[in-house]
Amino acid sequence: MGRFRPVLGILLAIVATCLVACGGPAAKIPTTYTPEILQQVELYSPGVASLRDRFPELEGYIQTKDWVNVQSFIHGPMGELRARMNRLAATLLTKDQPQAQSLAKELYVHLERLDEAAANGQQVLAGQEYRNALDDFDSFLALVPTFQ
Template sequence: MYPVLRDVDTMMMGRFRPLLGILLAVIATTLVACGGGPASKAPPTYTPAVLQQVELYSPGVANLRDRFPELAGYIQKEDWVNVQSFIHGPMGELRARVNRLAATLLPKDKEKAQALAQELYVHLERLDEAAANRQQVIAGQEYRNALDDFDSFLSLVPTFQ
């Protein structure tokens, strides 16, 4: 081979060797980062034990939801004593029951359920305050908002046949 070409070839390889090493390191890192694990993970599902808990807690929460029309009747009649008694009586168990049920939900639903539950509590507190101040319009609005949040919460709970 010609001596001049060999010197050029050696000189070029000397310059590109560090860049080639860096390029190979980047490719190896990318392959390890992207290739670790199965291509698609199965979404989390309810285990039979968790479904049993959901089935245990759901009826108590659903029963409280079924009693909401009583509260609407008291608001309509401006029966403020019974509105407040109802909120502190039968609905007094609502927070514990809803929290227990929310804790059994899948992670993607749990966070949303807990936020809806918190909104529900806020609406009931405002409804209680409106009843104390005899404000029927505000009481009606808070009732409706509480009912909407309650229904949204229940839509996250798995149903049983």
């Protein structure tokens, strides 16, 4: 019995530590947009939306097989798209963030494939990747609250 006393004391200390560490109040996760969150969203969304408005330019370059401008466009104006989308995704509701981050990643993958297709002069593949990128971009923007 004397041997178990120190072990029992350690075991009680571990249990007490776990109860104190895990027993605190749960963090509140916002389920709706607060004015502070909306202010952050409103700060980042115009930069992302403005890049979406430029996508038809890219389509025109693909249709005319202007591969140099396709690649320049992807590395130029679209080059900062990933950072902007990730910043905006971080301001969305917690439940929407994983989907937004996934869509941003997929969009970037499509742009990389489009860049590769342009380097190889593959118009059909470039067109498919453009449409996939556009679909992902639109799905991403659908998660962002709109402002009137």
